[in-house]
Amino acid sequence: MGDLVLNINGANLHVNAPTGESLLSVLRNRLNLTGTKYGCGEGQCGACTVLLDGRAVRSCLTPASVAADAKITTIEGLEQKGTLSPVQQAFLDEGAFQCGYCTSGMVISATSLLRTTPNPAEEEIVRHMNGNICRCGTYPRILDAVKRASQMIAKGGSR
Ligand code: FES
Ligand code: FES
Known part of the structure; x- marks a missing residue:
């Protein structure tokens, strides 16, 4: 297990996750950000796509530790003050x-x-x-x- 600080939708969130755990798993299973979906788990469907520093990535193939230095945006982070993007x-x-x-x-x-x-x-x-x-x-x-x-x-x- 390791402690990670992830910047998600503008907030720094602390998580404890095994080395190598995917960003998708951390988002859904540890942070309850379930808007990001698990489809294939193999990078083939795009259901798990999030933004890392504005770039679309497959969170099922991205270790959470790799995202620790980036600004992560999930679907929950697009709406601003009640207004949809x-x-x-x-x-x-x-x-x-x-x-x-x-x-x-x-x-x-x-x-x-x-x-x-x-x-x-x-x-x-x-x-x-x-x-x-x-x-x-x-x-x-x-x-x-x-x-x-x-x-x-x-x-x-x-x-
Ligand atoms: S779950 Fe299908 S690409 Fe990630
Ligand atoms: S998979 Fe059902 S709306 Fe796209």
Whole structure:
């Protein structure tokens, strides 16, 4: 076991976890941040995606210790003072989910794209989101949601 201090959604949180435990496991099982989902556990589905210093990473493949020096953002950290982020709002507006299991990872991946590329072409969105799997097949609405979020950001919405 080892003591870690993780900066998650702006707060420094202390956790005691075995060496090598994944960030996903620490988030869900030790910190009760269950918005980040366990899908495949092998880096293939994107359900567990979080931001490390603004970059989308698979938390199932990221040891928590590796994240100790980074700013970690989970789906719980996107909303600010009761206001959804543009990407969250756009997913809601477009109804871009059915069961919702993939949604956290989709929203986080789209957030990372729009922070570096606020006005992506459709092909860029598809390429960037390609590693996020939706078993319900809501891809057309997800695409529309990312485009809508891009437009919201262009009108002054915070990323
Ligand atoms: S649970 Fe991490 S990529 Fe599937
Ligand atoms: S909405 Fe069900 S997996 Fe995407």
